[in-house]
Each structure stands twice: as C-alpha cells, then as structure tokens.
C-alpha cells in the first residue's frame with residue numbers, strides 16, 4: 001500500500017464532500033420492495049491488502065446486493081465447471097441494458113457476458129445442474145468466502161421480483177428456446193431471483209470479495225476457491241462488463257474492476273491492494289449508484305490508486 005496516504009482521513013473527507021452535494025437519481029422502483037429503501041443511506045467499507053479496515057456512514061446496514069451476486073455465482077460455477085462455461089456464455093461487453101433481449105436472437109441464445117441478466121441466468125442454470133441443493137449450497141459458499149454467518153436471502157425481495165419479473169422470465173424462456181437452458185425455467189428463475197435478493201452490509205461484501213483482492217486467499221474452511229488465472233479472468237470481466245452499458249464510463253472515471261447492483265451497491269477491487277464497497281440506493285439513468293460512482297471517482301483520483 002502507498003503508506004503516504006491516510007486512508008481513513010481520505011475516505012472520510014470524500015464521504016462528507018459527496019454527502020454535502022445533491023443526491024441525484026432514482027431508487028430502483030421497478031422492484032416494488034426495493035422502492036422502500038431509504039434513499040439517503042450512504043455507507044462505505046474499505047479493506048487494504050494488509051487488512052487495514054474502515055467503515056463510514058451506514059456501512060452496517062444490510063441492503064439487497066442484486067447483480068453484485070452475479071460475480072459470486074460466476075466464481076462458484078467457474079470453480080465447479082471450469083472453462084466449459086464459456087461455451088454457453090461470452091465475455092464481451094454488451095453495450096446494452098442489463099435486461100435487454102435484442103442481441104440474443106442474433107447470438108443464438110448465447111448471452112454476451114455473465115453479468116447481464118441473460119448471462120447470469122445461464123450461470124444459474126449451470127449451478128442448478130451441478131448442485132443438489134443450489135440455494136443452500138450457494139449461500140454456504142458465500143458464508144465461507146466472507147467468514148460471516150449472518151447472510152441470508154430476502155424472501156420478500158425475491159417474491160417482489162418474481163411479481164414483476166416479466167423481462168427475466170422472457171429472457172430465460174428465450175434462451176431455453178435456443179437450447180441454452182437445461183433446467184425448468186421456473187426453477188432457474190427462482191434461483192436467480194433469490195440470488196439477487198441476498199442481503200449484506202458493506203463490510204460483509206468487502207470481506208466476501210477478498211478472494212479477488214488477495215491472491216493468497218483461502219476461505220473459512222482453508223480452501224482456495226479459484227486459481228490465479230481464474231481470479232485474473234473474473235477481475236477482467238468486472239473491468240469490462242461490471243457496470244451494464246456504463247462499463248466504459250466506470251473504467252474511464254474510476255479505473256478499477258468492479259460490479260454494481262440496482263440495490264445501489266458497488267464493490268471495486270484493486271488486486272493485491274484493496275477492496276472497497278460503497279452503498280447509496282439512488283441510481284443514475286444507467287442503473288449504477290449515483291453517489292457510489294462519484295465517491296469512487298474521487299477516491300481513485302485523490303489517492304492515485306487506480307489500476308491504470
């Protein structure tokens with residue numbers, strides 16, 4: 001780490017600056033249950049490679065991690081299945097909205113990457129085919145990554161998403177029509193909606209993502225979860241595809257691999273240096289946390305700690 005930087009002070013200063021400015025954007029009200037979140041929540045959790053840790057603001061409040069879970073399902077599938085997953089999902093940025101159907105017809109049901117909804121649904125299908133109790137085993141996997149026991153699905157959020165999940169239902173069925181979903185679409189979607197409903201706070205999330213920050217990481221049972229090459233590849237997909245059709249903008253402004261979710265969370269990683277989670281529920285028009293983007297842009301600019 002760059003020892004000249006006082007991380008606590010820098011994080012606090014940026015936090016107060018961003019908090020004093022207008023909180024623009026909209027909460028993800030297309031999922032009724034998410035619309036109930038207090039829009040002024042704002043939390044940060046930072047952890048360096050030396051496990052220097054700081055939490056600021058609402059870092060202890062749990063929120064819906066939504067698409068951030070897609071990194072975790074991908075890494076579990078990558079560990080279990082290996083490179084065969086790339087036969088059914090690509091690694092190119094889509095340049096389209098996360099829930100878009102447009103490219104799938106031309107691409108014959110092979111989603112562009114595992115972080116758009118179609119790609120994440122295919123990854124869920126892989127996990128269902130490989131696991132005896134997918135929901136239990138996935139949650140267990142996350143608990144072992146984070147070392148935190150208090151992580152759970154939110155039944156009310158999963159239910160709420162089912163009730164308005166027309167696009168995801170369409171995506172899953174459309175992909176199945178090309179033969180790229182093996183299991184019953186209802187089962188795949190149920191796993192997908194539950195995975196997105198997982199609730200964690202900023203500290204839990206930062207700890208969960210240690211496996212992408214620290215190449216020596218072992219989980220709470222003492223196992224390595226991914227090879228060095230797999231870690232490299234997942235960080236690379238986060239860099240190019242982690243922010244919907246704003247991935248280029250995030251790379252340009254922040255310069256870190258990361259992943260956002262419509263619950264307003266963003267996790268960003270500087271491999272071998274630090275991991276940081278920012279949570280603020282109001283989203284810009286591309287679906288990324290308005291304050292989260294501002295905070296991280298200021299942080300990597302001020303500390304000069306971006307990968308570029």
Ligand code: GLU
Nearest residue numbers: 066067098117196261262
């Ligand atoms: N569960 C959300 C959906 O499918 C995930 C969206 C996101 O966070 O990108 O609409």
